[in-house]
Amino acid sequence: MASKFQAPRGTFDVLPEQARSRGRLERAAAAIFSRAGYEPIATPAFEDTSLFERGVGKSTDIVRKEMFTFEDKGGRSLTLRPEGTASICRAYLEHGMHKLAQPVKLSYLGPFFRHERPQAGRYRQFHQLGAECIGADSPLADAEVIMLLADLLDELKVPGVELRLGSLGSFEARRAYLEDLKAHLHAHEGELSKDVRERIDINPLRAFDSDDEGTRGVMASAPTIVERLEGEDAEHFAEVRALLDAAGVAYVVDPTLVRGLDYYTRTIFSFVCDALGAQSEIGGGGRYDGLIEQLGGQPTPAVGFAAGIERILLALDEEEPPAGRDAFVAVADPDQRGRAMALAVELRHASLSVELDLAGRTLKSQLKHADRVGARRVLILDADGSTQLRDMGTGEQRAVDTGKLVDEMTGGES
Ligand code: HAM
Numbered sequence: 001m002a003s004k005f006q007a008p009r010g011t012f013d014v015l016p017e018q019a020r021s022r023g024r025l026e027r028a029a030a031a032i033f034s035r036a037g038y039e040p041i042a043t044p045a046f047e048d049t050s051l052f053e054r055g056v057g058k059s060t061d062i063v064r065k066e067m068f069t070f071e072d073k074g075g076r077s078l079t080l081r082p083e084g085t086a087s088i089c090r091a092y093l094e095h096g097m098h099k100l101a102q103p104v105k106l107s108y109l110g111p112f113f114r115h116e117r118p119q120a121g122r123y124r125q126f127h128q129l130g131a132e133c134i135g136a137d138s139p140l141a142d143a144e145v146i147m148l149l150a151d152l153l154d155e156l157k158v159p160g161v162e163l164r165l166g167s168l169g170s171f172e173a174r175r176a177y178l179e180d181l182k183a184h185l186h187a188h189e190g191e192l193s194k195d196v197r198e199r200i201d202i203n204p205l206r207a208f209d210s211d212d213e214g215t216r217g218v219m220a221s222a223p224t225i226v227e228r229l230e231g232e233d234a235e236h237f238a239e240v241r242a243l244l245d246a247a248g249v250a251y252v253v254d255p256t257l258v259r260g261l262d263y264y265t266r267t268i269f270s271f272v273c274d275a276l277g278a279q280s281e282i283g284g285g286g287r288y289d290g291l292i293e294q295l296g297g298q299p300t301p302a303v304g305f306a307a308g309i310e311r312i313l314l315a316l317d318e319e320e321p322p323a324g325r326d327a328f329v330a331v332a333d334p335d336q337r338g339r340a341m342a343l344a345v346e347l348r349h350a351s352l353s354v355e356l357d358l359a360g361r362t363l364k365s366q367l368k369h370a371d372r373v374g375a376r377r378v379l380i381l382d383a384d385g386s387t388q389l390r391d392m393g394t395g396e397q398r399a400v401d402t403g404k405l406v407d408e409m410t411g412g413e414s
Pocket residue numbers: 082083084085114116121122123124125126127128130131132260261281282283284285286287288303304305306307308309310311
């Protein structure tokens with residue numbers, strides 16, 4: 001029954017067998033966020049294009065090449081959100097959250113869209129879960145959001161995870177460093193890839209991220225910002241590290257770490273998983289002390305992260321077994337269908353998972369189907385109004401009083 005229609009390139013369907021492990025992951029994340037006081041927030045799937053141009057940065061690959069941008073019927077330019085932080089900062093300002101006790105701690109989970117070349121772990125519609133802590137400049141906030149993701153990956157037992165940590169310093173401190181980095185790149189222009197060469201003056205940091213061999217050679221001797229951190233920037237970074245050390249969170253300081261968004265200041269981090277191949281980053285984030293101001297608010301320090309749900313699931317590579325059913329209600333006689341429905345509904349109201357035959361099967365094939373859906377018990381409604389309870393594990397069968405069934409099946413006292 002194949003149809004000529006297929007899910008668009010770079011997108012995928014989440015089938016029920018996949019939805020189970022996804023559900024487990026989402027519940028684990030929601031519990032971790034809730035225990036640390038990160039309240040859920042949801043923002044629209046699309047925003048004004050200018051929000052991302054301003055927030056994510058015009059020189060980034062995301063804004064230059066990867067946005068799904070369209071015009072609405074009123075001629076406004078809208079973009080399917082490529083990430084969540086800019087939207088959440090927009091919502092923080094729009095709803096006057098700066099007037100609340102600070103920091104405001106938010107969590108989210110949902111679909112995001114980037115027009116990238118699809119491959120394993122890289123999609124055009126993917127899902128992120130994330131947390132943002134807005135209004136705190138303390139290194140405690142950096143350590144807290146890093147630990148949220150470390151805890152989640154730990155609890156899910158994602159194998160082979162490494163945390164890489166870096167710092168970009170404040171915008172002011174970075175300015176002088178970027179001039180030196182540009183000078184280094186210009187001095188080696190001939191050895192750089194075309195893409196890096198063209199962006200020396202627009203986004204020199206991205207050169208650290210290049211796969212090109214010549215560029216990598218140049219970057220091996222490039223100055224790094226981590227070795228140049230001074231004053232409060234250096235203290236902040238040292239304190240984040242000390243907090244992670246004290247909490248027993250393992251990490252490596254990676255002076256070449258850069259991220260694909262322009263808003264970062266000071267701490268940046270990335271959780272990578274070697275099992276994932278080329279798209280090895282499971283999640284990452286950092287501090288973005290200038291973003292709220294960039295979007296028109298007062299200077300407001302903030303830090304957060306996002307993780308790719310599909311990448312976590314790929315790294316886990318395990319299927320959650322089906323939950324099975326508490327009972328299946330079968331009829332020995334079609335006249336009993338009304339009673340079967342009423343009984344199934346009564347049991348469902350008592351929080352039991354119960355299915356009944358919707359396909360007009362014979363009793364024999366109802367029993368087979370009950371087995372297929374993983375029913376632990378089958379109630380067989382006979383033509384004379386009596387009811388049998390069959391234990392699918394032992395095969396044992398006995399007559400039961402349907403009036404006492406709820407108590408019997410939920411283990412309650414009658
Ligand atoms: P990002 O690094 O661009 O950061 O994305 C976060 C995570 O989303 C990545 O580590 C990756 O797991 C997943 N991801 C990104 N693109 C794709 C894709 N095309 N297919 C599948 N998974 C993908 C951000 O988005 C920032 N907003 C994170 C942040 C929050 N920084 C501060 N607060």
